[in-house]
Amino acid sequence: MLRYILIIICLLPTTVLGQDSWNQEGDLEDSQVIIEKNRKIDLPRINRDFKKVPEIKVNQSTVDVEFNSKQFVPNLNSLAPRIRVLTIQDEKLEKLYAxxxxxxxxxxxASYLEGNFASKRSKDKSYGLNIYHQSFxxxxxxxxxxxxxxxxxNPYGKMIFQKxxxxxxxxxERHNNYLYGYDTALYSEVDRDTLQRTFHTIGASVSLKDQNESSRYHYTIDGDIYQLFTNINNSEFSFDYNIKNKVDLNDDxxxxxxSDGFISSLKFDLLDSAQSRNLLRFKTGVKFTRExxxxxxxxxxxHENDTLEGMGKLHVYPDLNINYAPFDKFSVFAGLKGDVRANRYRNMLMENPYxxxxxxxxxTLMPFQFYGGATGSLSNFLGYEVGFSVASVxxxxxxxAIYSESQGEIRYRTKYFDQNNTEANVYAALSTDIDKLRINIRGDYFYYNVGDTELMPFRPSFxxxxxxxxxxANKLNIxxxxxxxxxxxxxNTIMEENANYSFNxxxxxxxxxxxxxKLGYQLSNRSQVFLHANNLIANKYEYYLGYPNRGFQILGGFTYSF
Known part of the structure; x- marks a missing residue:
């Protein structure tokens, strides 16, 4: 303490002198004051005695504890909840007017009648009756x-079994026609009964086809029989069959x-005996399918017994075909085959009733035919097919055409070409189905080479x-x-100097x-009226010489479903 007092006394005069010269001008000298604190606290070391924590002795005595539990079985009263199951009513099928x-x-x-009568909906059977009548x-x-x-x-029926x-x-069937190919300028009165040509056909068919998709063996068996009668005492009987068998060896x-063919008997009234005409065909091979x-x-x-070359002929022809679909909705096909075309009297009458x-x-023999084409669709509404075939026939x-001087009318006979000739066909087809519009178009071009000096008669070029x-508007159909x-x-064999006629x-x-x-108007969902008009150009064209077609034709009527 005394030290601090002495320091203050020594500094006091200096302070007073500084105040006396306050108002004097001068410079302050730089000075530096350093204050140091050097104090150290030292404590004496003390020795401490650390003892272990005393061990606590545990009492080893045991206490017996008993637990008693009782089983509790709840008795619940029987529940009778009032729960109503929600069900969806099946949609009713639209009533079927078969x-x-x-x-x-x-x-x-003209008179027209058509009836279609069929059974109701059934999973395992169907049957019905079709009738048709049209006459002029x-x-x-x-x-x-x-x-x-x-x-x-035409009555029919079908049974669907498990497999x-x-x-x-x-x-x-009944076809009725008249040989009206006579010159009306020369014959004013003609016996109508001698001109009539009526053909009756009675027939039946049976078919059995498997539908077992899990089986590797598949088959189809068809049998047909018919008897043809005419009013000129010509007749034809035929039994036809068609059997198909396929065995899937694997997926590829x-x-x-x-096999198919027929056994038939043909009889003309002017001939003494019937002609037996038989044909038996076998097709065998392998099919390969991958993607x-x-x-x-x-x-x-x-094997057939009725060609111009003689009896009992066996013919062996190739049967090759390929189909490739490189793109979706597009495929190409080609093939090479040979066959025998079976010509039948009934089919000829349907084609030419005169x-x-x-x-x-x-x-007709066809030793080979090469064919090819393409089919597909440009969209979901437009499909097409184009193709060709070239055959040696x-x-x-x-x-x-021949002229009957006794009857005074034109009739027709078949004319065969014995030499090998070329037959070709090129075709194109287009179909569309857009909403309420449907269109189908097909065009065919035909070529026949039957010799240097002869032409194929009464066959169109296209x-x-x-x-x-x-x-x-869901009502009118056009x-x-x-x-x-x-x-x-x-x-024709008509010689102008041998007969009097005006045919060109x-x-x-x-x-x-x-x-x-064709026009149709829907009166209701069960009735409709219709009106058909044919040959609007009113051209009495001739498909066969001497037999012009009817001109403008109109047919109207009523349709009812029940």
Whole structure:
């Protein structure tokens, strides 16, 4: 303390002198004051004695504890909850009107009747009856002397089993025509009964087809039989069969063995005995399928007893085909095959009802035919197909017009070409289905080379067909049909100096144009009225020489479903 006092006393004079010279000007000298604190606290070291924590002795005595539990079983009263299960009512099926009847009439004394009667919905069976009638009391020549008619009755039935489907049907057909190909300028009165040609056919068929998809073996068996009668005492009986067998070896390969043919008897009234005509065909081979590729390799063996070359001939032809689909909705196909075309009297009558009382009927040989094409669709509404075929044909035939001086009318006979000739066909088809519009178009071009000096008679060079249908406001249905056919060669044995007639036999048959329209109006979901008009151009064209077609035709009627 004393030290601090002495320091203050020593500094006091200096402080007073500084105050005396406060107002004097001068410079302050730099000075530095350093204060140091050097103090250290030292504590003496003390020794401490650390002892262990004394151990606590545990009492080892045990205490017995008893636990008693009682089982509790609850008794619940029976519950009767009022629960109502919510169910969805099945949608009712729309009522099916399986029966339909159409009645109509028109000019040329036309009458029309069509009925379709079928069973109701069933999972394992179906049956029904179809009837059809259309006739014209008058025709283009001498009214009733050129009338025509067609009738058909067709009952049918089907049974569906677990692994197969059995189908059967029967039919009766009647075709009625008249040989009106006479010169009306020379014959004012003609016996109508001598001109009539009526053909009746009674037949039946049975089919059995498997539907067991899990099986590797698949089959189809068809059998047909018919008897043809005519009012000129010509007849034809035939039994036809068709059997298909296929065995799937694995997912890629399959073997097939198919057979078809017929046993028939043909009789003309002017001949002394009936002619037996038989054909037996076997097709065997293998099919290969992988992804987008399908290939078939086989043989076609045909034995028949009715060609111009003689009796009992066995023919062996190739049967090759390939189909490849490189893209979706597009595929190409090609093939090479040979076959025997079976010509039948019944089929010829359907094609040309103006045949003579006796004609020659032989099979046509086709040693090979090369074909190819493509099919697909440009969209979901537009599909197409184009293709061609070139064949070597022997004993091909057309029709030849002859003039009967006794009856005074033109009739037709078959004309065969014995030499090998070329037959070609190029076609294109287009179909569309857009909402309420449907259109189908197909055009075919035909080429026949039957020799240097001869032409294929009464076969068109090309055919174009158009069928269309359009619904207007769900009530009105409009359809347009067109048929265009090219020029045909005219082969005949009519000599102008030997007969008096006014037919133009030196020229070919001119092209055919036919246009028709169909109208239908829906009165209700069960009834409709319709109106059909054919040959709007009103051209009495001739498909066969001496037999012009009817002109403008109209047919109206009523349709009812029940």
């Amino acid at each position: 029966n339909q009847l159409k009645i109509g009439g028109g000019n040329y004394g 009391a008058n025709g283009p020549i001498d009214k009733r002397n050129s009338g025509s008619g067609y009738q058909r009755v 197969a489907v059995l189908s059967a049907e029967a039919f009766y 390969f399959a073997l097939y063995l198919n 987008k590729l399908r290939i078939g390799l086989g043989l076609n063996m045909v 045949l003579d009382n006796t004609i020659n009927i032989y099979n 022997r004993h091909n035939f057309g029709y030849e 055919i174009l067909k158009v069928n269309s249908e359009y619904w207007v 359809g347009l049909n067109a048929h265009l056919q090219g020029r045909m060669n005219n082969a 036999v030196n020229e070919s048959i001119p092209p055919i144009y036919d246009l028709g329209i």
